[in-house]
């Protein structure tokens with residue numbers, strides 16, 4: 019379901035700042051993921067829309083990864099993927115703004131003050147990433 023994509027390190031995004039990722043979902047997409055955290059093994063947010071993967075069909079799976087151990091999955095049945103998306107990490111929780119006006123709030127389980135690591139994996143072609 020995945021192919022390795024983009025990895026950014028030392029991005030230093032602080033609470034309340036915004037990362038806007040725009041791109042195109044592959045026409046035959048199975049799954050893609052946006053990962054935010056301290057490093058690949060310590061993720062504040064693994065944001066994983068699944069079109070058809072791991073037995074899931076059109077479900078968004080969110081999770082955290084601490085020391086390489088997955089936390090408890092949060093699953094969102096709303097699946098509004100037609101265009102790019104916005105992500106706004108903040109101190110108490112991570113808010114993911116989806117296409118349209120829907121949002122997913124995910125707890126900041128790692129209590130990170132800032133995010134150093136951003137990666138994009140799977141069937142998603144990144145066109146732009148903006149930090150503001």
Ligand SMILES: C=CCO[C@@H]1O[C@H](CO)[C@@H](O[C@@H]2O[C@H](CO)[C@H](O)[C@H](OCc3cn(-c4n[nH]c(N)n4)nn3)[C@H]2O)[C@H](O)[C@H]1NC(C)=O
Pocket residue numbers: 020021022051064066072079080081088091139
């Ligand atoms: C029902 C059986 C046991 O539960 C399943 O357990 C799977 C394995 O833990 C869960 O999938 C993982 O879910 C994680 C989020 O909770 C991640 O999405 C994990 O994939 C992370 C990943 C894979 N890859 C990757 N694979 N291959 C490559 N090149 N990269 N990169 N990142 C997935 O393999 C999957 O979400 C979970 N399903 C349920 C319904 O709980």
